[in-house]
Amino acid sequence: RWRQCESINDRSIELLNVLPRNHEQKIDLLLELALVTEHPWNAKMLHNNLAAKKMPQRDAWWTLAINESEWDEPRPSERIVRWALGPAVSRCSNDCLSLALVAVGWLFTSTNSRLRDRATKAVTHILLHSSELFPEMLKRFKDIDDVYVLERVLAAAAGACLRDPDPDRLKIYAQSVYLAIFARPKVTPHILLRDYARLIIDMAEQKGALPKGI
Secondary structure, eight states, X not given: OXXXXXXXXXXXXXXXXXXXXXXXXXXHHHHHTTTOTTOTTSHHHHHHHHHTSOHHHHIIIIIHHHHTOOSSSOOHXXXXXXXXXXXXXGGSOHHHHHHHHHHHHGGGGOOOHHHHHHHHHHHHHHHHHOGGGHHHHHHHHTTOSOHHHHHHHHHHHHHHHHHOOOHHHHHXXXXXXXXXXXXXXXXXXXXXXXXXXXXXXXXXXXTTOOOTTO
């Protein structure tokens, strides 16, 4: 974690892969580097690795590890959430915040309700500062084979719309949600997910911000 970014090479990956998949140090390291925009092991690499796995494989090493979070002795997962809920968000670049949305978004796989709930609030907080990052986040997570992840992405977006029902925000969010959820051959049969999506679209309609064609 203390090495310069330019020193990371193929040998570094080999050494990282020597660690067992569920090794705490490995997961903690990836989370600590997640928001470093210039680092090759930031949240983009984490996303590529987790998205490529099926849910049982992913849960076996990632979800079990993050479920062990303790708030009295915070690990990187809690530190990212606390940071995302704090004032530092307003001073960060969109590149950094985009990485934060990816890292925090993957915490939605957790069955630790406190971690998952705070992660949802953290995403809402980031979106309140940078509303334009939502379409990119939704695009990244819409096809993940864990419906609870997408549910929380939409819950966080709905929370941002309720807190700040700006017409421009509602127009962008409604368009993104419609294309990702309702304009598909088969709508996901998850009532909470669809309810959050419908709420965003309904709010856009009430504010006269509903895009044409929806």
